[in-house]
Amino acid sequence: MKPRIKELLGTKPSEQHIVIEGWVRTCRDSGSLCFIELTDGSCLSGIQIIAESSLKNYADEVRNLSTGTAIKATGTLVESPAKGQTVEVRAESIEILGPADPSTYPLQKKRHSFEFLRSISHLRPRTNALGAVARIRSELNFAIHRFFRDQGFFQVHTPLITTSDCEGAGEMFTVTALSDKELGKENPFAQDFFGRKASLTVSGQLQAEIYALSHGRVYTFGPTFRAENSNTSRHLAEFWMLEPEMAFCDLNCDMEIAEALIQDLISTVLANCADDLDLFNRFVSKGLIGKLETACQQPFTRMTYSQAIQELEGVKQQFEYPVAWGSDLQAEHERFLCEEIAGRPVIVIDYPKTIKPFYMRQNEDGKTVAAMDILVPGIGELVGGSQREERLDLLTARMQEDGLGLEEYSWYLDLRRYGSVPHSGFGLGFERLVQFVTGMSNIRDVIPFPRHPAMLPADK
Amino acid sequence: MKPRIKELLGTKPSEQHIVIEGWVRTCRDSGSLCFIELTDGSCLSGIQIIAESSLKNYADEVRNLSTGTAIKATGTLVESPAKGQTVEVRAESIEILGPADPSTYPLQKKRHSFEFLRSISHLRPRTNALGAVARIRSELNFAIHRFFRDQGFFQVHTPLITTSDCEGAGEMFTVTALSDKELGKENPFAQDFFGRKASLTVSGQLQAEIYALSHGRVYTFGPTFRAENSNTSRHLAEFWMLEPEMAFCDLNCDMEIAEALIQDLISTVLANCADDLDLFNRFVSKGLIGKLETACQQPFTRMTYSQAIQELEGVKQQFEYPVAWGSDLQAEHERFLCEEIAGRPVIVIDYPKTIKPFYMRQNEDGKTVAAMDILVPGIGELVGGSQREERLDLLTARMQEDGLGLEEYSWYLDLRRYGSVPHSGFGLGFERLVQFVTGMSNIRDVIPFPRHPAMLPADK
Numbered sequence: 030m031k032p033r034i035k036e037l038l039g040t041k042p043s044e045q046h047i048v049i050e051g052w053v054r055t056c057r058d059s060g061s062l063c064f065i066e067l068t069d070g071s072c073l074s075g076i077q078i079i080a081e082s083s084l085k086n087y088a089d090e091v092r093n094l095s096t097g098t099a100i101k102a103t104g105t106l107v108e109s110p111a112k113g114q115t116v117e118v119r120a121e122s123i124e125i126l127g128p129a130d131p132s133t134y135p136l137q138k139k140r141h142s143f144e145f146l147r148s149i150s151h152l153r154p155r156t157n158a159l160g161a162v163a164r165i166r167s168e169l170n171f172a173i174h175r176f177f178r179d180q181g182f183f184q185v186h187t188p189l190i191t192t193s194d195c196e197g198a199g200e201m202f203t204v205t206a207l208s209d210k211e212l213g214k215e216n217p218f219a220q221d222f223f224g225r226k227a228s229l230t231v232s233g234q235l236q237a238e239i240y241a242l243s244h245g246r247v248y249t250f251g252p253t254f255r256a257e258n259s260n261t262s263r264h265l266a267e268f269w270m271l272e273p274e275m276a277f278c279d280l281n282c283d284m285e286i287a288e289a290l291i292q293d294l295i296s297t298v299l300a301n302c303a304d305d306l307d308l309f310n311r312f313v314s315k316g317l318i319g320k321l322e323t324a325c326q327q328p329f330t331r332m333t334y335s336q337a338i339q340e341l342e343g344v345k346q347q348f349e350y351p352v353a354w355g356s357d358l359q360a361e362h363e364r365f366l367c368e369e370i371a372g373r374p375v376i377v378i379d380y381p382k383t384i385k386p387f388y389m390r391q392n393e394d395g396k397t398v399a400a401m402d403i404l405v406p407g408i409g410e411l412v413g414g415s416q417r418e419e420r421l422d423l424l425t426a427r428m429q430e431d432g433l434g435l436e437e438y439s440w441y442l443d444l445r446r447y448g449s450v451p452h453s454g455f456g457l458g459f460e461r462l463v464q465f466v467t468g469m470s471n472i473r474d475v476i477p478f479p480r481h482p483a484m485l486p487a488d489k
Numbered sequence: 490m491k492p493r494i495k496e497l498l499g500t501k502p503s504e505q506h507i508v509i510e511g512w513v514r515t516c517r518d519s520g521s522l523c524f525i526e527l528t529d530g531s532c533l534s535g536i537q538i539i540a541e542s543s544l545k546n547y548a549d550e551v552r553n554l555s556t557g558t559a560i561k562a563t564g565t566l567v568e569s570p571a572k573g574q575t576v577e578v579r580a581e582s583i584e585i586l587g588p589a590d591p592s593t594y595p596l597q598k599k600r601h602s603f604e605f606l607r608s609i610s611h612l613r614p615r616t617n618a619l620g621a622v623a624r625i626r627s628e629l630n631f632a633i634h635r636f637f638r639d640q641g642f643f644q645v646h647t648p649l650i651t652t653s654d655c656e657g658a659g660e661m662f663t664v665t666a667l668s669d670k671e672l673g674k675e676n677p678f679a680q681d682f683f684g685r686k687a688s689l690t691v692s693g694q695l696q697a698e699i700y701a702l703s704h705g706r707v708y709t710f711g712p713t714f715r716a717e718n719s720n721t722s723r724h725l726a727e728f729w730m731l732e733p734e735m736a737f738c739d740l741n742c743d744m745e746i747a748e749a750l751i752q753d754l755i756s757t758v759l760a761n762c763a764d765d766l767d768l769f770n771r772f773v774s775k776g777l778i779g780k781l782e783t784a785c786q787q788p789f790t791r792m793t794y795s796q797a798i799q800e801l802e803g804v805k806q807q808f809e810y811p812v813a814w815g816s817d818l819q820a821e822h823e824r825f826l827c828e829e830i831a832g833r834p835v836i837v838i839d840y841p842k843t844i845k846p847f848y849m850r851q852n853e854d855g856k857t858v859a860a861m862d863i864l865v866p867g868i869g870e871l872v873g874g875s876q877r878e879e880r881l882d883l884l885t886a887r888m889q890e891d892g893l894g895l896e897e898y899s900w901y902l903d904l905r906r907y908g909s910v911p912h913s914g915f916g917l918g919f920e921r922l923v924q925f926v927t928g929m930s931n932i933r934d935v936i937p938f939p940r941h942p943a944m945l946p947a948d949k
Contacts, residue, residue, distance in 0.1 A: 031737065033641055033705060033706075035641070036641075050736075050737040050910070051705075052908050069705045069736075070643075070703050070704030070705045071641060071704070071705055097907050097908045098908060099908040099909060099910045101737075126908075126909070126910045126911070127879070127905070127907070127908045127909030127910050128907075128908075129906075129907040129908045130906070130907075133906075134906075134907045136907075150699075151699045151900040151901075151903060151904065152699075152903065152907070154699065154700055154703035154704065155702075155703040155908075160703060160704065163643060163645065163700065163703075163704060164643060164704070166644075166646075167643035167644045167645070170634070170644045170646075171634055171635075171638050171644070174630075174631055174634050175631075178631050181493055181495070181496075181531060183530075183623060183624060183627035184626075184627045184630050184631070185623065185627070185937055186626075186630075186712070186729055186936065186937060187937065187938065188727060188937070188938040188940055189649070189712050189727060190662075190714075190726065190727050190940050200666070202650075202664050202665065202666055202682070203664070203665050203666070203667075204662050204663070204664055204689065205662065205663050205665070206660070206662055206663070206716040206718075207663075209677070212672040212673065212677075213672065213673040213674075214673075217669070217672075222662070222716060222718070222726065222942055223940070223942065223943075224942075224943060229664065236937065236938060239610075239611045239612075239614065239937075240614055240623065240937065242615075243530050243614035243615040243620060243623075244530030244531070244614065244620065244623060244624070245493060245511075245529045245530045245531055246493075251711060251712065252646070252649050252711065252712070254650075256666040256682060258666075258682070266650065266682065267648060267649060267650050269646055276510075276529075277491065277510040277561075419587070440610075440611040441611075443611060443612065444611065445587070446589075446590075446593075446594075447557050447587070447588075447589040447590075447594045447612070448512045448557045448558055448559040448586075448587045448588075448589045448615075449559060449586070449587030450510065450559045450586045450587055451586070476646065477645055477646060477647065477648070477696065477699075477700065478647065478648040478696060480648055480650050480683070482682055482683065482684075
């Protein structure tokens with residue numbers, strides 16, 4: 030395939046004849062020639078094209094090239110006298126592939142608010158910031174697969190449509206193939222596609238446990254859903270979640286893998302996305318790169334939930350939600366712990382049993398479970414995980430306490446009946462990771478097409 | 490982390506002290522010692538553990554170890570005198586982590602039908618064949634990400650919940666947050682989560698085009714849905730689809746990328762999953778490896794749709810569906826073309842416009858479009874792709890012919906209004922690829938948790 034701008038910018042000037050295609054970012058006419066900055070999305074930088082007035086379509090087309098116009102240029106790759114670039118293209122011909130009428134094209138050369146860009150989600154990836162988010166998101170995505178493969182994990186595609194409520198982690202969307210008319214009938218779902226009511230999953234964990242107990246180390250990474258009517262900058266109805274699950278692995282092992290993963294991912298982005306990160310560091314979140322370097326170079330602070338409560342009770346800070354042993358930590362508490370107290374990511378372990386789901390392993394104290402949350406500056410909870418209860422009797426008792434149907438979960442209990450082993454896992458909210466790495470404050474700006482209540486038609 | 494069986498089998502005997510955890514596949518008592526085959530899912534092979542009667546729990550536990558029991562063994566890694574393995578473990582201690590009562594555990598040491606295994610989807614990955622499917626599926630998954638990253642592609646997470654019907658590629662599931670009672674009301678979806686009726690996507694292509702026109706080369710890979718009531722071995726309601734989309738790429742370029750991808754994926758599995766493939770070659774689909782080698786070593790046969798029709802009309806074979814120019818090719822025709830006529834994968838191009846969707850680029854002849862399907866032996870269509878219509882006037886006219894609302898698609902038309910370029914893409918059904926590579930005949934056996942009509946409760 031033809032070389033792209035990222036590759037060309039990394040090569041030496043060679044008087045090599047090239048063909049380059051992309052979109053005009055700017056075109057500056059200096060009388061006898063013009064300077065075109067061309068971008069193709071392969072990297073943040075554009076490449077400079079020098080077009081001389083001797084080009085046959087110079088007067089009619091070239092010197093009037095407007096932002097967003099698609100062109101194909103042929104020419105030679107030569108040394109650039111300009112600052113900040115080693116090569117540029119001396120054009121021999123320039124052909125317009127697709128125009129972009131400046132009187133109607135919404136993306137002119139000026140800064141647009143992220144709010145405005147959300148209203149044109151089909152054009153916003155063409156901007157510098159949203160284009161960079163997409164590249165970093167893709168790099169993180171690949172780094173996740175690479176990390177786990179290197180560690181001997183297998184990826185498992187857990188299902189999105191489910192007919193069991195599972196952990197009750199949140200409000201679920203109903204999935205139906207019934208017509209509007211059929212939906213109006215009494216007890217309609219018995220006649221539905223799956224013969225019973227079906228929903229969109231809130232977690233792939235329970236199914237991932239199945240494969241952890243056959244393949245040892247697995248992960249699932251895919252879309253997850255919440256039907257909660259939270260119209261905020263922190264919530265999405267559809268988001269991506271990473272859920273590894275490891276057999277023969279206790280809570281310590283769980284924490285080690287999660288910490289190694291996060292540090293590996295951040296290091297990867299620091300190494301491979303330097304230009305894009307620099308943009309966020311300068312224009313979106315000052316100090317971002319320093320924060321990321323701290324996070325990947327120093328071990329995370331570890332404390333128990335009880336210690337965390339003690340720390341928070343000891344500070345002067347006025348919180349909106351009260352701090353008390355037995356209540357869940359709120360985002361404000363989580364952020365205070367890592368931003369003000371630790372100055373880096375914090376792992377909190379051993380949460381009260383009463384605020385955690387049934388599948389978490391009970392500790393000896395009878396009051397807490399082997400849970401761990403990883404909190405990061407600016408975000409709060411990035412990871413939530415636990416060692417799973419592998420003891421059939423304790424798991425059954427806990428499920429009965431919670432009023433869960435043992436029949437419905439008999440397959441899950443089978444995993445403890447046959448070849449049960451200590452095992453652990455965690456969930457990492459992928460958009461929160463992208464926010465942490467880019468410093469973007471609104472979760473709707475780190476996913477290509479955010480799904481949330483009150484979507485505009487333009488959100489599709 | 491502790492070494493796994495795959496790693497141990499690849500090391501030299503060293504009298505090294507090791508700890509190994511896994512599940513008992515078989516335990517054979519020969520009087521003074523027993524031979525335990527232990528598996529941990531990291532590979533098809535188990536490792537042999539030699540347990541001597543001097544172990545303190547030998548009589549009570551070790552010699553009665555039953556299939557599926559989880560154990561932790563310590564010992565030394567020594568040279569094995571047995572055939573087919575270079576190392577084995579001489580046990581110093583064996584601890585039972587989780588028993589598996591042989592009187593109730595469904596997976597005893599015998600061959601089970603795939604049909605039976607479908608009824609215990611939470612245990613079937615522990616079997617040799619389904620365990621191998623999961624490993625190959627995971628390897629293909631990683632190879633896809635690696636291939637595209639090497640070629641400068643970015644991954645885009647296109648949304649699963651959509652409020653537009655898009656290409657009308659099939660029946661869609663409705664997604665709703667309304668209660669059963671609210672669903673019974675008149676025109677309920679205006680009050681629903683998204684303020685209008687929402688569905689599960691049938692393709693991420695149109696959104697992928699958005700990113701192809703900002704980032705050049707992108708792909709989306711995720712779950713896709715069809716609410717078609719097809720209770721067959723070829724259909725799923727939820728399946729994974731890979732959809733690359735490339736700017737500055739015509740139909741030839743599209744075919745080249747698809748062929749290179751498929752050959753790369755097959756070569757990767759041949760190289761990295763030899764043991765698992767051997768199992769399928771011997772027990773599931775004789776000649777499988779030869780078929781895969783042919784597919785990845787020889788170029789695919791190319792023909793136009795018109796040539797394909799001519800070929801099919803010229804053979805003696807009686808088809809269930811008639812062969813006629815203007816009708817779509819059926820699976821029987823597709824398979825005949827590659828199995829009987831070409832003896833390898835076939836790419837068919839230039840289909841009649843009337844049987845293809847609106848977004849495909851119209852050819853000069855006025856009758857056909859720049860479409861391409863890749864057909865493979867045993868499966869039929871594996872890939873369907875096309876060059877997209879990038880000309881605003883032709884696209885608009887075609888959409889009007891098809892009765893599509895231009896307002897609803899104005900965002901899609903914007904991609905042709907502003908900086909339009911020749912671009913192409915394709916969709917590859919991931920489960921069909923896994924079937925092709927493993928030779929498994931039922932699509933429900935190549936996805937962890939198949940979603941289909943009339944699911945059993947055990948399918949969850």
